[in-house]
Amino acid sequence: MNCKELAYMLADYCNGSMDPRLREELDTHLVRCEPCMAFTKTFQATCEETWKLREAIEYAIPAEVRERLDLFVRAAALKYPDKMREYRNQIERDRREKVADLVGAAAAGKLSSAAALLVESHCAACPECREYFDALRKTGALQPGDPPAVFRSHMIALMQALPPGEEFFLA
Amino acid sequence: MSAERWKEDEALLESLRKGAPGAVDELLRLYQGKIFNLAMSILKNESDAEEAAQDVFMTVIRKVETFQGNSAFYSWIYRICVNTCLMRLRGKRRNETVSIEEFMPVFTDEGMHASPMDDWSKEVERDALNEELGWMIRKFTEELSEKYRVVFVLSDVEGLSNEETARILGLTVPAIKSRLHRARLYLREQLSRYLREGKAE
Numbered sequence: 083m084n085c086k087e088l089a090y091m092l093a094d095y096c097n098g099s100m101d102p103r104l105r106e107e108l109d110t111h112l113v114r115c116e117p118c119m120a121f122t123k124t125f126q127a128t129c130e131e132t133w134k135l136r137e138a139i140e141y142a143i144p145a146e147v148r149e150r151l152d153l154f155v156r157a158a159a160l161k162y163p164d165k166m167r168e169y170r171n172q173i174e175r176d177r178r179e180k181v182a183d184l185v186g187a188a189a190a191g192k193l194s195s196a197a198a199l200l201v202e203s204h205c206a207a208c209p210e211c212r213e214y215f216d217a218l219r220k221t222g223a224l225q226p227g228d229p230p231a232v233f234r235s236h237m238i239a240l241m242q243a244l245p246p247g248e249e250f251f252l253a
Numbered sequence: 254m255s256a257e258r259w260k261e262d263e264a265l266l267e268s269l270r271k272g273a274p275g276a277v278d279e280l281l282r283l284y285q286g287k288i289f290n291l292a293m294s295i296l297k298n299e300s301d302a303e304e305a306a307q308d309v310f311m312t313v314i315r316k317v318e319t320f321q322g323n324s325a326f327y328s329w330i331y332r333i334c335v336n337t338c339l340m341r342l343r344g345k346r347r348n349e350t351v352s353i354e355e356f357m358p359v360f361t362d363e364g365m366h367a368s369p370m371d372d373w374s375k376e377v378e379r380d381a382l383n384e385e386l387g388w389m390i391r392k393f394t395e396e397l398s399e400k401y402r403v404v405f406v407l408s409d410v411e412g413l414s415n416e417e418t419a420r421i422l423g424l425t426v427p428a429i430k431s432r433l434h435r436a437r438l439y440l441r442e443q444l445s446r447y448l449r450e451g452k453a454e
Contacts, residue, residue: 084363085365121366124370124445125438125441131390132440134383142286143289144299148289152285
């Protein structure tokens with residue numbers, strides 16, 4: 083082994099992936115060759131200094147660049163692809179239907195016991211939802227149009243709290 | 254690549270494909286900093302890097318449905334980023350770069366070191382030098398041609414394996430190893446000269 087060969091094999095030597103026999107040969111050369119020892123040590127030091135940089139520069143992004151990029155990508159994502167919007171609309175439709183079903187079941191006295199319990203305890207703490215159910219009970223009929231947004235989001239949360247597979251209405 | 258990162262990527266890919274709400278936010282949260290930095294290290298200019306990052310995210314969002322799961326999601330994104338940046342560089346006047354050959358070690362015909370070697374490895378352990386060295390390494394890296402710079406950044410700065418870097422750049426592992434080694438030899442020589450000059454002053 084000469085100095086030139088050694089210099090071009092240093093990567094595997096420094097990261098420890100070198101075959102042990104070859105490593106021994108390198109070590110033998112190193113103890114006898116001062117320039118190679120200096121070269122190896124400074125090569126190793128160079129690598130270590132570089133790796134130190136990782137923590138320092140990793141993922142530093144100026145705040146205003148981050149903000150602009152956020153805005154741009156979010157705005158563009160609404161356009162591409164249209165599927166995304168379709169998907170959101172679908173979710174929204176599903177939610178409206180589900181809430182309507184829940185209200186219907188409540189009006190008909192057909193809530194499952196778990197759902198009834200959830201609704202009752204929620205209404206004890208939430209004046210908006212209590213008001214809606216009170217009106218429902220008083221008139222005995224569904225209000226025309228969609229229930230208020232707050233009510234809807236609360237009811238969705240309630241239904242999501244049910245164990246998976248459990249329906250909120252009685253069969 | 255940790256198992257946790259892998260899982261995060263899988264979940265992100267799934268929700269992007271579905272167009273789930275919040276998917277884009279998650280994409281930005283996980284990759285904005287990484288993509289911007291990668292673009293920065295290739296393009297070396299903040300506004301170029303910002304525009305490149307915009308292009309990268311648009312490409313990801315548009316093409317996510319056609320992404321084949323046979324490579325990792327992050328390597329797909331990095332690849333888009335590298336390609337986007339290289340395309341931008343091609344459209345521009347070449348940046349000033351140094352010739353790496355001038356910084357390769359010189360050997361005699363017998364394969365011995367042709368010039369004396371300084372061992373400065375103990376000197377750089379001094380904390381006082383830390384910041385200065387970091388700054389110099391960045392400067393020297395920026396002077397490398399992109400052929401070496403991209404490999405160096407992905408491997409030594411991003412910490413990706415040779416295999417991962419090879420996949421991202423569409424090169425063989427031996428090609429990556431050779432470029433990376435030359436980039437490190439270059440950096441070693443640059444640091445040697447820098448520290449020697451500092452002493453002479």
